Amino acid sequence: MVYSFPEEVLEYVFAFLSSDKDRNAVSLVCKSWYEIERWCRRRVFIGNCYAVSPQIMIRRFPEVRAVKIKGKPHFADFNLVPERWGAYVYPWISAMARSYPWLEEIKLKRMVVTDESLELISKSFKNFKVLSLSSCEGFTTDGLSSIAANCRNLRELDLRESEVEDLSGHWLSHFPDNFTSLVSLNMSCLGSEVSFSALERLISRCPNLKTLWLNRAVPVEKLASLLRRAPQLVEFGTGACSTEIRTDIFSNLVEAFSGCKHLKSLSGFWDVVPAYLPAMYSVCSRITKLNLSYATVQSPDLVELISQCSNLKCLWVLDYIEDAGLKALSSYCKDLQELRVFPSDPYSAEPNVSLTEQGLVTVSAGCPKLQSVLYFCRQMSNAALIAIARNRPNLIRFRLCIIEPQAPDYLTLEPLDTGFGAIVEHCKELRRLSLSGLLTDRVFEYIGTHAKKLEMLSLAFAGDSDLGLHHVLSGCESLRKLEIRDCPFGDRALLANAAKLETMRSLWMSSCSVSYGACKLLGQKMPNLNVEVIDERGPPDSRPESISVEKLYVYRTVAGPRADKPDFVWTMDEDGALRFS
Amino acid sequence: MNRILGRRAILNFIYLMSPPLLDVEGGGRGNAPLMSSSASGDCISQSGSGLKECNFLGLSDCSSVDSSAVSNVCGENKNNLNFKATELRLGLPGSRSPERDSDFSLLSSGKLDEKQLFPLLPSKDGICSLMQKSIVSGNKRGFSDTMDGFSEIKSSVFTEGKWMFNANGSDSGTPQSVVEAKLAGNAGINVILTNNSSGAQPSMKKEVPTRAPKEGQNKMNGSNNNSSAPAAKAQVVGWPPIRSFRKNTLATTSKNNEEVDGKPGPGALFIKVSMDGAPYLRKVDLRMYSTYQELSSALEKMFMCFTIRKCGSQETPDREMLGENKFKDLLHGSDYVLTFEDKDGDWMLVGDVPWGMFIESCKRLKIMKGSDAIGLAPRTMEKSKNQN
Numbered sequence: 001m002v003y004s005f006p007e008e009v010l011e012y013v014f015a016f017l018s019s020d021k022d023r024n025a026v027s028l029v030c031k032s033w034y035e036i037e038r039w040c041r042r043r044v045f046i047g048n049c050y051a052v053s054p055q056i057m058i059r060r061f062p063e064v065r066a067v068k069i070k071g072k073p074h075f076a077d078f079n080l081v082p083e084r085w086g087a088y089v090y091p092w093i094s095a096m097a098r099s100y101p102w103l104e105e106i107k108l109k110r111m112v113v114t115d116e117s118l119e120l121i122s123k124s125f126k127n128f129k130v131l132s133l134s135s136c137e138g139f140t141t142d143g144l145s146s147i148a149a150n151c152r153n154l155r156e157l158d159l160r161e162s163e164v165e166d167l168s169g170h171w172l173s174h175f176p177d178n179f180t181s182l183v184s185l186n187m188s189c190l191g192s193e194v195s196f197s198a199l200e201r202l203i204s205r206c207p208n209l210k211t212l213w214l215n216r217a218v219p220v221e222k223l224a225s226l227l228r229r230a231p232q233l234v235e236f237g238t239g240a241c242s243t244e245i246r247t248d249i250f251s252n253l254v255e256a257f258s259g260c261k262h263l264k265s266l267s268g269f270w271d272v273v274p275a276y277l278p279a280m281y282s283v284c285s286r287i288t289k290l291n292l293s294y295a296t297v298q299s300p301d302l303v304e305l306i307s308q309c310s311n312l313k314c315l316w317v318l319d320y321i322e323d324a325g326l327k328a329l330s331s332y333c334k335d336l337q338e339l340r341v342f343p344s345d346p347y348s349a350e351p352n353v354s355l356t357e358q359g360l361v362t363v364s365a366g367c368p369k370l371q372s373v374l375y376f377c378r379q380m381s382n383a384a385l386i387a388i389a390r391n392r393p394n395l396i397r398f399r400l401c402i403i404e405p406q407a408p409d410y411l412t413l414e415p416l417d418t419g420f421g422a423i424v425e426h427c428k429e430l431r432r433l434s435l436s437g438l439l440t441d442r443v444f445e446y447i448g449t450h451a452k453k454l455e456m457l458s459l460a461f462a463g464d465s466d467l468g469l470h471h472v473l474s475g476c477e478s479l480r481k482l483e484i485r486d487c488p489f490g491d492r493a494l495l496a497n498a499a500k501l502e503t504m505r506s507l508w509m510s511s512c513s514v515s516y517g518a519c520k521l522l523g524q525k526m527p528n529l530n531v532e533v534i535d536e537r538g539p540p541d542s543r544p545e546s547i548s549v550e551k552l553y554v555y556r557t558v559a560g561p562r563a564d565k566p567d568f569v570w571t572m573d574e575d576g577a578l579r580f581s
Numbered sequence: 582m583n584r585i586l587g588r589r590a591i592l593n594f595i596y597l598m599s600p601p602l603l604d605v606e607g608g609g610r611g612n613a614p615l616m617s618s619s620a621s622g623d624c625i626s627q628s629g630s631g632l633k634e635c636n637f638l639g640l641s642d643c644s645s646v647d648s649s650a651v652s653n654v655c656g657e658n659k660n661n662l663n664f665k666a667t668e669l670r671l672g673l674p675g676s677r678s679p680e681r682d683s684d685f686s687l688l689s690s691g692k693l694d695e696k697q698l699f700p701l702l703p704s705k706d707g708i709c710s711l712m713q714k715s716i717v718s719g720n721k722r723g724f725s726d727t728m729d730g731f732s733e734i735k736s737s738v739f740t741e742g743k744w745m746f747n748a749n750g751s752d753s754g755t756p757q758s759v760v761e762a763k764l765a766g767n768a769g770i771n772v773i774l775t776n777n778s779s780g781a782q783p784s785m786k787k788e789v790p791t792r793a794p795k796e797g798q799n800k801m802n803g804s805n806n807n808s809s810a811p812a813a814k815a816q817v818v819g820w821p822p823i824r825s826f827r828k829n830t831l832a833t834t835s836k837n838n839e840e841v842d843g844k845p846g847p848g849a850l851f852i853k854v855s856m857d858g859a860p861y862l863r864k865v866d867l868r869m870y871s872t873y874q875e876l877s878s879a880l881e882k883m884f885m886c887f888t889i890r891k892c893g894s895q896e897t898p899d900r901e902m903l904g905e906n907k908f909k910d911l912l913h914g915s916d917y918v919l920t921f922e923d924k925d926g927d928w929m930l931v932g933d934v935p936w937g938m939f940i941e942s943c944k945r946l947k948i949m950k951g952s953d954a955i956g957l958a959p960r961t962m963e964k965s966k967n968q969n
Contacts, residue, residue: 078819079851084861135824161826189826270830294830344831346821376821403821434822460820485819 010036020045039063046070047505049087049111050530053559054095066105066130067096073508073553074458075483076110077135080510080551082536084566087111089136090120091564097124105130112136118143122150129181130156137163141171141192148174156184160213169194169217175202184211188237188268193217204229213237216270221249227256236260237291238268245275253279267291274301284308288335291316293342299325307332313369314338319355319376326359330366338372339363346376346403357384364391372397379410380437385419389426398423399434405461405486408438415439421446424454431478434458444468448475456481466493473497483508490548491518502528506555510534514552517545522554523572530557531572532565540570825851832868850940856884856917856948867940873932877919884948921946 014037017023023041027034042065046052049071057064071087089111096103103125113136121128128151133139141164147157148171169192175182182202187194196218203209209230218226218239227233243249253276257263263283272295287309292302293316302321306312312333319341321329329336341359345352357380364370370392380402389395409416416437424430424447431453435443439462447454448471455478463469470493472482482504490513501507501522516533519540523531533540534551561571832850850867863883870876919931923942931939931946 075819077824078822079825079864080819083864135826161824163825293827342823342827343821346823401821405817405820458822460822 007032007036011040014040018043042066043105044068048555048557049089049092050559050562051505051555051557054092056558058095058099062099063102064096064100065103066107067092067103068105068107068109069111070109071111073483073506074110074481075485075508075510080485082534082566082568085534085569086562086564086566088138088564089113090117093117093120093124097121101125102127104128105132107132107134108136109134110136112138113143114138115140115143115146119146122146125151127153129153132156132158133160133162134158135161140165141167141169141190144171145174148172149176152176152179153181154179155181155208156211157182158184158186159189160186162189164190166191168192172202173198177201177205180205181208182206183208184235185209186211186213186237187215188213190215191217196222200225200229207232209233211235213267214239216240219243220253220276221246224249224252224256227253227260231259232262233260234262235265235289236263236267238266238270238272240270241268241273241276242271243273245273250276250279254282258282261286263287265289265291269295269297271295272297274298277301277305280305281308285310287312289314293318293340296320296344303328309333311335316340316342318342318344319353320344321359322354323356323359323362324354326355327362327366330363334367335369336363336367337369339367339370340374341376342374343376343403351378357381360384361387361391364388369394371395374399374401376401376403378403379407380416380419381409381411382414382416382419382422383409383411385416386422389419389422393426394429395423395427396429397432398427398430399432399458400436401434402436405436406438407436415443417443417446421450424450429453432456435462436460440464441468441471444471448472451476453478455479457483459484459487461486463487463489466490469493470496473500479503480505482506484510484512486511488513491515494518495521498522498526501554502526502556504556506553508551508553510551512552513548515546516540516543516549519549519552520545520572528556528558529554530561533570533572534568535570536568852943852945854880854883854946854948857950857953859884859948865946867943872936873939876931880919880946880948917948918951919946920949 010033014023014026017026020043023037027037038060039062041061042063044057044061044064044067046057046067046069049069057067069089069092071089072081072085075081076085087110089108093106097120101124104127106121106128107130111133113133118139121131123146131147131151131154136159139162144157144159144164147154169190172187172194175198179202183206192215194215194217199218203212203226210233212226212230212233213235214223214226214237216239220239220241220243223238227236257280260283264286266280266283266287266289269292274297277297284305285308288311290306290309290312292305295302296318298320299322302317303325306315306325306329310332313335314337315329315333317325317340321341326341329339341355355377357377360373360375360377361384364373364387371394373395374397377400380400408414409419417440420433420435420439420443424433428450430451433447433451433454433456435458441464444463444467447457451457454476457472457476457479459482466489468487469484469489472479473493474497479500484507487509489509494509494514495518519531519533522529530553532553532555533549534553535549537543537550540547540549561573565571829851851864852867854863854865865876865879865883867876870879920928921931921939921943922928922945924944928947934942
């Protein structure tokens with residue numbers, strides 16, 4: 001009987017449960033297990049900051065040590081979400097400052113963080129250890145100064161891809177002289193030069209430093225000095241490597257790298273002069289992750305480097321690698337799991353490099369462990385997609401961006417329905433898919449039929465009619481996030497599958513054909529959803545109901561309509577009336 | 582699968598019961614294309630008029646801009662063109678007018694060294710080939726007349742149910758070019774107002790994807806590629822899906838490398854723009870423009886749209902928006918100047934240095950009241966002298 005089992009024992013057992021899914025399942029067993037579990041949950045992940053309120057989180061989980069919160073929809077990365085949309089972190093910080101004095105970790109993604117928030121963090125949590133701001137914005141280097149000066153036990157400061165107003169590099173000098181706990185520092189998004197001597201001293205006195213991603217402003221001639229002070233580094237990101245090569249710089253670099261016996265990941269390489277690359281050859285055999293996506297280096301030099309990385313698991317690279325380079329990759333790097341190829345010149349009409357679908361086909365054939373792909377290219381064929389699907393049924397993430405919208409199969413001029421159909425049919429574990437090229441409703445029929453594990457789907461310029469959306473919403477059982485732009489999907493499929501939306505985290509539709517009337521209806525019928533209309537033309541009431549809204553963001557929530565909406569967002573609520581912020 | 586469908590069908594039925602909107606059988610199987618319904622016609626003309634409201638250069642009710650503002654936007658030798666282009670003479674393929682031809686031969690002699698704007702159509706529709714000949718830099722200039730003419734185009738052509746993008750009509754010449762220029766300009770609405778998708782946009786884009794496959798235009802791709810000269814692509818907002826961080830990095834990288842063939846570097850360069858009195862910032866991509874005129878007119882439109890829209894609506898009186906008086910000031914061009922902050926943190930008047938130099942040093946833009954900007958101009962000149 002459950003009564004004969006002391007709480008302390010259960011608590012001890014639950015402590016071994018780290019996954020949220022397991023903990024959620026445990027909470028549902030009975031009331032006492034719910035109570036025990038909620039008191040000992042230490043980590044909370046909030047996938048949508050508006051799905052729940054800070055108060056609700058704090059009420060249920062009073063002893064949290066680590067939170068991870070995501071804000072804006074993914075399409076905000078591509079400027080589709082207007083500025084001032086929301087995702088402010090301050091209310092969360094202020095609530096947690098009162099209720100979680102022992103908070104250690106805050107990880108945020110796509111949220112607006114102000115200097116005020118950063119200062120509050122730095123002063124409220126005595127044992128604060130980890131601050132990760134991924135793709136965030138709204139703060140300046142002054143906020144970083146507060147963190148550096150006040151967080152005595154800070155271990156991680158990660159600012160990856162955030163937009164920081166860079167007032168000066170002085171913030172780094174705010175780390176006190178007796179501060180030695182740093183384990184990870186990612187300042188790659190910052191522009192200003194930090195005091196190099198302060199950086200050197202910081203690195204010297206932090207013996208546990210494992211991750212160091214410098215920013216562009218650190219010149220290549222200073223790298224050796226840093227590496228010599230931190231030979232224990234596991235992840236290293238260089239600054240710009242663009243100064244003309246000199247023998248002494250080069251030999252210093254070679255020596256410094258050879259001292260780094262634990263390096264597994266390299267990044268940075270902005271504007272790298274190819275002649276510097278051989279300085280890294282000594283570490284290549286241990287490298288598992290290589291981010292060359294800022295390196296404007298041509299294929300032969302890339303191949304030289306990659307051919308030495310026999311343990312490579314993850315490669316991010318520009319399309320300078322070309323089909324030839326990908327062929328080399330597929331023969332040298334048999335452990336490859338993730339490949340991302342970014343476009344070097346996406347806006348020109350003509351290809352500037354010889355990278356085609358063939359490169360991806362070759363890698364899919366030669367790398368048996370490949371599971372995650374992000375590939376930008378200018379041409380694709382159904383045959384290639386079918387080959388990739390047959391070669392790599394173990395794919396988990398497949399994101400293909402054919403640069404020209406609605407480009408058909410370049411060989412047959414047909415839509416790419418059958419190609420993507422093959423992907424979903426063969427890759428039964430597929431969790432994330434992004435489509436591009438010319439696509440009709442048929443591809444959605446394939447997806448609805450086969451993609452049973454699909455959790456995230458991104459669509460652009462695809463489909464013919466509501467039937468396409470209906471296939472997806474009715475067929476994809478595991479779907480959590482659906483983001484759509486510029487597709488002819490309208491009211492019918494959305495309303496017919498309204499209940500599905502409560503099983504998903506969110507739905508984004510922009511430049512589609514969903515009418516204002518349908519949005520209102522959805523808001524009325526589904527009280528557990530926030531149906532937010534984003535429209536910069538003014539109140540939707542001032543136009544007929546049949547007019548399509550510009551953008552629609554629907555998400556499930558227990559927190560009700562949000563109170564911080566800007567003037568171009570309207571929540572469709574139960575009364576059918578509009579709410580303004 | 583059947584069970585799921587059954588459940589869905591029930592839900593369909595529930596939702597179909599109440600609303601006046603739906604008129605389909607359960608399961609969403611009705612496949613009538615949305616495009617041909619009158620509802621979409623309504624959508625189109627409505628959003629056309631929505632566009633109209635935004636236009637401050639001539640046709641809107643709110644504005645009272647004198648023609649000098651318009652000609653400033655248009656540039657020296659293209660004044661006539663813009664006004665002519667706004668007249669409704671187009672839509673039906675095959676209808677020509679000699680005047681138009683001459684106008685467009687003027688245009689085709691324009692330089693090809695900047696990004697063109699073209700609508701979101703697959704090249705198979707025959708648009709691409711014509712776009713190269715049509716307004717180039719004029720696209721950005723043509724933005725204003727596009728806004729002027731757009732509502733008329735839509736009402737005359739679209740609601741008549743005529744689909745203009747006859748792939749076979751690619752040699753029909755001028756009227757279609759004009760249309761495409763209009764639509765190109767319309768796509769330009771998306772581009773220039775980076776965070777502001779216009780009302781016209783949804784109807785534009787939804788038209789295209791549906792029609793093209795239905796008309797079986799798939800085979801056009803090859804032939805059009807052959808006939809067209811290669812040119813820089815237009816930018817659609819958020820496409821290709823590359824993060825700003827990466828785009829800006831690419832842009833900076835290309836700046837460091839030598840420009841090839843004199844064409845501008847790739848990538849975007851997003852700069853924040855603030856305006857005294859406006860409640861929030863916007864962002865512009867400096868690479869979308871090649872002259873100060875273009876930037877200036879785009880900024881005017883960007884900040885104007887909000888002012889006019891708020892003028893029209895009575896909804897939120899407690900909003901901190903530009904009042905009527907300030908708006909009129911803006912229109913008469915009396916009070917505001919464009920300034921920028923350079924790499925050294927100094928604020929200077931925009932327009933004194935060559936465009937290329939400006940792009941390299943501009944960190945952010947600010948639309949200031951003229952009175953606040955006194956004294957900036959001389960420093961600019963000195964500074965550029967020092968830098969040179």
